[in-house]
Amino acid sequence: MEEQQAQSGEGGAWAVIRLEEVAKTYDLGEVQVHALRGVSLEIGRGEFVAIMGASGSGKSTLMNILGCLDKPTRGRYFLDGVDVSGMSKAELARIRNRKLGFVFQQFNLLSRTSALENVELPTVYAGIAPEERTRRAREALARVGLAEREGHYPSQLSGGQQQRVAIARALVNKPQIVLADEPTGNLDSRTSVEIMDILQRLNEEQGLTVVIVTHEADIAHYAKRAIEFRDGRIRRDRPIEERLIAREVLPTLPAPEGPEAEKPEAGAAPAKDAAPVAPRA
Amino acid sequence: MDFLNTFRIALRALARNKMRSSLTMLGIVIGVGAVIAVVSIGQGAQYLVQQGIQSMGTNAVFIAAGSGRPGGARMGFWAVKSLTLEDLAAILREVPLIRQAAPAVISRGQVVYQNQNWNTSILGTAPNYFDIRSWAVQSGTAFTQEEVDYAANVCVLGTTVANMLFPGESPIGKTVRIGNLPFRVVGVLESKGQSVMGDDQDDRIFAPYSTVQKKISGITWIQFINASAVTPEASVAAVRPITALLRERHHIRAGEDDDFFVRTQSEVADLANQTQSVMTLLLGSIASVSLLVGGIGIMNIMLVSVTERTREIGVRMAVGATEGDVQSQFLIEAVTLSMMGGLAGIIAGLAGSALISSLLNWPTMISLKAIIIAAIFSGAVGIFFGYYPARKAAQLDPIEALRYE
Numbered sequence A: 001m002e003e004q005q006a007q008s009g010e011g012g013a014w015a016v017i018r019l020e021e022v023a024k025t026y027d028l029g030e031v032q033v034h035a036l037r038g039v040s041l042e043i044g045r046g047e048f049v050a051i052m053g054a055s056g057s058g059k060s061t062l063m064n065i066l067g068c069l070d071k072p073t074r075g076r077y078f079l080d081g082v083d084v085s086g087m088s089k090a091e092l093a094r095i096r097n098r099k100l101g102f103v104f105q106q107f108n109l110l111s112r113t114s115a116l117e118n119v120e121l122p123t124v125y126a127g128i129a130p131e132e133r134t135r136r137a138r139e140a141l142a143r144v145g146l147a148e149r150e151g152h153y154p155s156q157l158s159g160g161q162q163q164r165v166a167i168a169r170a171l172v173n174k175p176q177i178v179l180a181d182e183p184t185g186n187l188d189s190r191t192s193v194e195i196m197d198i199l200q201r202l203n204e205e206q207g208l209t210v211v212i213v214t215h216e217a218d219i220a221h222y223a224k225r226a227i228e229f230r231d232g233r234i235r236r237d238r239p240i241e242e243r244l245i246a247r248e249v250l251p252t253l254p255a256p257e258g259p260e261a262e263k264p265e266a267g268a269a270p271a272k273d274a275a276p277v278a279p280r281a
Numbered sequence B: 001m002d003f004l005n006t007f008r009i010a011l012r013a014l015a016r017n018k019m020r021s022s023l024t025m026l027g028i029v030i031g032v033g034a035v036i037a038v039v040s041i042g043q044g045a046q047y048l049v050q051q052g053i054q055s056m057g058t059n060a061v062f063i064a065a066g067s068g069r070p071g072g073a074r075m076g077f078w079a080v081k082s083l084t085l086e087d088l089a090a091i092l093r094e095v096p097l098i099r100q101a102a103p104a105v106i107s108r109g110q111v112v113y114q115n116q117n118w119n120t121s122i123l124g125t126a127p128n129y130f131d132i133r134s135w136a137v138q139s140g141t142a143f144t145q146e147e148v149d150y151a152a153n154v155c156v157l158g159t160t161v162a163n164m165l166f167p168g169e170s171p172i173g174k175t176v177r178i179g180n181l182p183f184r185v186v187g188v189l190e191s192k193g194q195s196v197m198g199d200d201q202d203d204r205i206f207a208p209y210s211t212v213q214k215k216i217s218g219i220t221w222i223q224f225i226n227a228s229a230v231t232p233e234a235s236v237a238a239v240r241p242i243t244a245l246l247r248e249r250h251h252i253r254a255g256e257d258d259d260f261f262v263r264t265q266s267e268v269a270d271l272a273n274q275t276q277s278v279m280t281l282l283l284g285s286i287a288s289v290s291l292l293v294g295g296i297g298i299m300n301i302m303l304v305s306v307t308e309r310t311r312e313i314g315v316r317m318a319v320g321a322t323e324g325d326v327q328s329q330f331l332i333e334a335v336t337l338s339m340m341g342g343l344a345g346i347i348a349g350l351a352g353s354a355l356i357s358s359l360l361n362w363p364t365m366i367s368l369k370a371i372i373i374a375a376i377f378s379g380a381v382g383i384f385f386g387y388y389p390a391r392k393a394a395q396l397d398p399i400e401a402l403r404y405e
């Protein structure tokens, strides 16, 4: 509970993410698209932020910059106190590999590649030895409750399971921040809550900083802070007042149908796995 | 990222499209296979030439009636009556570089023994012919100078003729018929195999030249002289004095063409070698065109693959792959493709040359150098033609790649 205090306020200790007047302009020759028009923002360690806003308001553009996939046209971006705005492509690749974890709306798993190998992918680029890679990937899969599915291919997994594999992949290099652009955009409401449950647990138990983009107001209620964008600017930045806890919401939702019910894995497995996983230092 | 890992990823990607990968390799397989086969066959030919030189004797000087000048209206030695036994005697007398010489007249005919018969050539010569050509008699004896003097009906068989007419039987002492004439077989020669020109030297009957001249061909002149110089160098040095002597004897004025030609064994060998290397060069260039086409095929498939896997590239970049990682992944894929093609090509080339050597009865020599060069070349083709697609993959923008449908 003390953790939560430190995380809830904007000030907190040290901001893991600090944006100073960040702007992004796409030059399309005749027209210039101002996707971001000067965004200043601080996100502290252990925060859980939901970014909202209408379509085209610049949410994905912001996420790409936060994720070091893109560089701002103007302004500066400090990640963990280091200015990354001027870094080389190779340095940015290294930061994406070590400090950041991505979750996409389309899951983006490699097809015809097992769940375990998908999760291993970031460790390959981190230059970790093969046995250690497999060990870490298994651990990450267990954390999202998919230990039994490590040999499955994405085509053999449900959407929710694929997204959990993607989360495991985001976690495997023990990043400080997980960035998720509409992680529940392709999922039904129950599966969405299951995904939020995993993210909430990671946030609380591991102190992981989580930033998600979502269109759905009820999904935003699982976060601790909501930032609303409009037309490339922050319109509103407020703490979530009546925060939902996915673990409490799940039992109230109608159980999934079909013989292959996901409940035992999604609901119970993370709880079971939560104990052996030590909180992050 | 380490090499072994990248290699594993490449192998897996190739295994996913087995049909496509193997078709892509085909160009390289054919190119490398052709190179290996051509070189093995070419080296086999070279070996034959060397053997030919040895079998003819390196001291050999060969004089034939007729003009040796290529092109123009060339009269064959068959029709030319210019060379005589007196010419031979004069050469022996006046060109000290020449140690011995044997006349030769050649004819063709049907040779019959009981119910076996065989069409072959009959060479009329002197007993020292076998010495000059360092050709040993395997069984029986050669005919003698006495038999030459009497124009006796005796003959020595080449092994091919012996095998055709006397399967499982000794020909010595038996009588064969050449045309209507009976000939007593006095000896069988050792096998000499193919000549430099590729014909079977054992498919021949040898008889005294006098017998062939009088009883078979009905001529008084001779067609060739097989001479032997004192040393290999002397054989080349003897060409000029022999030419001068024969021109004088044949009353050929300055400016007129010779009515004979003189060849040394080393010239013949050079000629054969030259023909060989032209052939090798020609086939080699066809092979390299095939390699080039194979390389373009690899480039094409790699470009398709990069486009197909744009999203995969985006994901890899998002989780931390650098440009270099992506580039080496695709480059190694291309090189693996071409090297596997090269390996298959080497195997195909070796199998092909073995097949040719058994079908055409032509010796092939496996060249380790050619195999190494082929392997290096196929790797180089992969690097050269894989570079551009790999570069293209590495320079993809991760955001666009992730959004690619």
Ligand SMILES: Nc1ncnc2c1ncn2[C@@H]1O[C@H](COP(=O)(O)OP(=O)(O)OP(=O)(O)O)[C@@H](O)[C@H]1O
Residues within 6 Å of the ligand: A026, A028, A033, A034, A035, A053, A054, A055, A056, A057, A058, A059, A060, A061, A062
């Ligand atoms: N590569 C690009 N080239 C040109 N314009 C772009 C590019 N990417 C984004 N934009 C523009 O920038 C603006 C912001 O786009 P962005 O993707 O950030 O919106 P978003 O808030 O994520 O919308 P959505 O909710 O629909 O995902 C849009 O007007 C979009 O058209």
Ligand SMILES: [Mg+2]
Residues within 6 Å of the ligand: A059, A060, A061, A181
């Ligand atoms: Mg978006």
